[in-house]
Amino acid sequence: MEQQKHNTELNSAKLSDTKLGNKVALITGAGQGVGQGIAIALAKQGARIAVAGRTEAKLKQTCELIHAFGGEAQPFIIDITDAASTTDCVEAVVSHFGGLNILVNNAQESPLGLLNELTEIELERGWQSGPMATFRLMKLCYPYLKGDGSIINLASSASKRWDMSGYGGYAAVKEAIRSLTRTAANEWGPDNIRSNVILPVAKSPGLGWWAEHNPEEAQAFLNTIPLQRFGDCVDDIGQFVAMMCSDESRYLNGQSIALDGGQAYLG
Template identity: 60%
Template sequence: MSMLQGKVALVTGGGQGVGQGIAYSLAAEGAKVAVAGRTRATLEETCAEIRRRGGTALALECDVMCPADIDRCVAQVVEAFGGLNILVNNAHIVPLGSILEVTDEAFMKGIDSGPMATLRLMRACYPHLKGDGAVVNLASSAAVRWDASGYGHYAATKEAIRSLSRGAACEWGVDGIRVNVIAPHALSPGLRGWIEANPVEAEAFFSSIPLRRVGDCEHDIGRTVAFLVSDNARYLTGATIPLDGGQAYWG
């Protein structure tokens, strides 16, 4: 039997990149998967591929910066699939730039779409996760970069997510809910575009990764998430898993 047979998962930002790879992997292990995001067309593409492979999927338009959208999205998942066991908070608007460049508005979008959305989704899903639930939130090794120039705001939002995740893990363990964090390097569309535009810098970036490559969204990142939310990782909670080929040193 597949690891996640009978489970129901909600993945935000599931229309492309890391979120899509995670959705594919959860479905491959038997979970019914709801993918949420702002662009229905890409969500439907993800769902179509899951169905082509024999899985079950549902596309839900949701702006994670809108509390009403979050509540509606969670309710629709439960109505469609009869419950909710797995939450993956992947969607995030990234505020990149120097301390003097990033505007307050851009930073607040990073806060609202990152830690605030993560918190709201965890709260909305909590009643359904009780008993055997698992949450995976996304952080970043930007917080432990040797040179944090241009990453300060981004790292701040991701570290807030890590703190909230640790708090939830400690508070909700008694309720049978596990909460873990991954910090991935993945070959998403955005990173692929950066590599094509900056080949020399990209080569230096690859050489700083002990495994000498960036992770595949489905097979490297998604497969690990499927393990984390399965009973095979039932004693793991409150942890940050660096899925970056060994590049970052978390200490």
């Protein structure tokens, strides 16, 4: 037991000397998939992670994965569609860690379906969990991010599909997130807060479910990726986000970057 404790302390000391040593990151939807991958990658670079989401068991699982290599993580329950819950979460994170340096808005409900089938309720939930939640969290975290902050918001290249059938609602809310991010980059840049967007294609549980239930469409989708594979949540998505949040990318601001193996052209 003492040896295990000693090893953990050594690992923690090593992590504090890495790219994100002792920075605090709040990541929504971090219980699985891309959010979990980003949480693990940032923790490996020394960040202390606020693992936020709706399902406590999943949040604890992510924390355990981080604790296993000596990282620091704490679970926080949040309903990103509820203003009070969001406010309480941010306050709890700052109280626990003593500050906040990185915000990753990852959680999102996806309003998918043809326009004649997509309901107003589904589109509204996409709006509330996407642009509105992103807007709310950015503003709540702004006072703590001033001076040395990085915001990473998640969007999608769905609006760049030549055939957007079935993706109109999803693309609409994701494009709104890109607009909010670009605005924050301009308005908050003087406060030394950098705001950027990633548009990932990764083998998350959600994509896995979709591929299993739509095998032909999934194969056709995969064929449009030049690298011919889906991204790994930790190694392909998370590690890049860690670099975006580090001093190595201190001049990166207001950009949308497709982490999709070359599939989308954003020009």
